[in-house]
Amino acid sequence: MKRTFQLNEIHQVAKELLEKAPNKVLCLYGDMGVGKTTLVKALVKELGAVDVASSPTFGLVNEYSDENDAPLAYHFDFYRLNDEMEALDMGFEDYLNSNAWLFIEWPEKIPSLIPEDAVGVFLHFIEESTRSIELNIS
Structure with missing residues (x-):
């Protein structure tokens, strides 16, 4: 999947991404403010x-559940992480063993902890309201 999109198309892009991702670990790469x-x-x-x-910037992780309180997704923001040990201390490996989606911002902060089959999602700034997205599937 590689495409350019307007920010008002973000829900369509998200739906497409969920359908095309071969697994539930998505690593989001891109500059600060890209979206x-x-x-x-x-x-x-x-x-x-x-x-x-x-954004879970200060708490590192947010959990999102369905109407039955079952976890659907975990959203990590590792921007402020100093080293991989901090991710291990928060139980990151346990999250990897869950059946929920994992959305990881700043995965480059924890390179040795990212599963080999994780999906790289690369966002690029094109114009004020235009972005490009590209999946890197191992």
Whole structure:
């Protein structure tokens, strides 16, 4: 999947991404402000979560559940991480063993902890309201 899109098409892009991803671990790459969290918000909504997604920058992880309180997705923001040990200390490996979707912002902060079959999602700024997205599937 590689395409350019307008920000008002983000929900369509999220739906397409959920359909095309071969597994539930999505690593989001892109510059600050490119729209990684905006994409996660759309992904969480498309999954049918009862909560509205927000950035977990200070808490590192947010959990989103369905109407039966079953976990649908975990959203990680590792921007402020100093080393991989912090991710291990928060139980990151346990999240990898869950059946929920994992949306990981700043995965480059924890390279040795990312599963080999994780899907790389690369976002690029084109213009003020235009972005491109590309999947890297191992």
